[in-house]
Amino acid sequence: MPGLVSRKRHILKTITWRIVGTLDTMFLGWLITGSPLVGLKIGALELFTKMILYYFHERAWYKFGLGIPKRKLFKKLKQNGNGKKPTHKLK
Numbered sequence: 001m002p003g004l005v006s007r008k009r010h011i012l013k014t015i016t017w018r019i020v021g022t023l024d025t026m027f028l029g030w031l032i033t034g035s036p037l038v039g040l041k042i043g044a045l046e047l048f049t050k051m052i053l054y055y056f057h058e059r060a061w062y063k064f065g066l067g068i069p070k071r072k073l074f075k076k077l078k079q080n081g082n083g084k085k086p087t088h089k090l091k
Helices: 007-033 036-063 071-078
Strands: none
Touching: 007 036
């Protein structure tokens, strides 16, 4: 299954989701404290911590095949068409 969903996709998904989450956190921090500066500081800090956490969370889901219902199909695609495993290693 390696290579079918790239790490680049996971990274891009991480970044776009983090932007949405950070804007939400900044707004909530501002709303709760009444200070836009406090909201900005909270959002800036959690931007980095949550992006890193999400990336590893996403990779764990991918590694264990969670939410990827066609794992058997992916394995079959690695075969050379006659049911035998290829003689070379796939990277």
